[in-house]
Amino acid sequence: MRILIGVIIVGFIMLAGVLSYQGYQQALTGGDDPLTTSYQFEKPRPIIDFVLTNQDDAPFTAKHLLGQWSLIFVGYTSCPDICPTTMAKLSSMYEQLNAIAPVQIIFLSVDPARDSIRKLQDYRNFFHPKIVAVTGEHAKLYPLTQSLGMVYAMTGTGADYQVDHSASLVLINPQGERVAVFKTMANTQGQGDMSSAQIIHDFRLLTKS
Structure with a gap:
């Protein structure tokens, strides 16, 4: 009893x-409408200053985050599963998200050894020509991903090594501050997932709050 x-x-x-x-x-x-797949911080959190390179071999800095919302996804072009799935999902809802609020989708490659500028450009164009793809040296990537609340690590040896990385999306406000994170939730197969409908729903709430 x-x-x-x-x-x-x-x-x-x-x-x-x-x-x-x-x-x-x-x-x-x-x-009264709760967030479904994201967590909003009580106060916006600043991120460190940075200088990366985009798919056009041009500098991409913290200043490029100002004046619009940004959704950042960490990954690499050789990723076999979560990266192409997430990129396809983000590209399919690109127009819907921008109809809610101006937003740039940023693919942050953490595999600079294999992700050349040409490969970043081809990868970006395959999914959506307006997505921004950026990368840099690990000395720049490690502190930036940490500032974003994300992590990554190389696993394995040889040319076929893998990169373990966060599967979340980070939302940056037009002031260049981290305001929320979209996290995957276990689906019926026990795998992490977040639907397009959930992302759109939460993005609408977060950008209006």
Whole structure:
């Protein structure tokens, strides 16, 4: 009996925590419609200054984040699964997102040894010609990804090494500050996923709050 009561109490505590979190996120977005796949920070978080190179072999700096919203995705062109899936999803909703608020989608390659400027350009063009693809030396990438709340690491040896990396999307406001992160949630197959509908729904709330 005591065990049953304990389980019930724990259940109520967990439910209260979920409801409290939803209420907190609703308060931040200013309405009763909760965020579905993202987390909004209580206050915007600054990111470090940086200088990278885009798919046109031109400098891409923190100044390019100003004046519009930005969605940043960390990956690499040789990625076999999550990168092409996410890029296809982002490219398919590019116009819908921009109809809500001006936003640039940025593919941040963390594999500079293999992702040449030409490869970045081809990869970007394959998905959407308006997506921005950038990269740089690891000495620049490591501190930037850390500032974005993302991580990556090389695994394996030889030419076929893999890159473990965050699968989230980081939302940057027009002031160049990190305001939210879109996180994958387990789908029916137990794999991390976030639907286009969820991203569009949360993007609308986050850009209006």
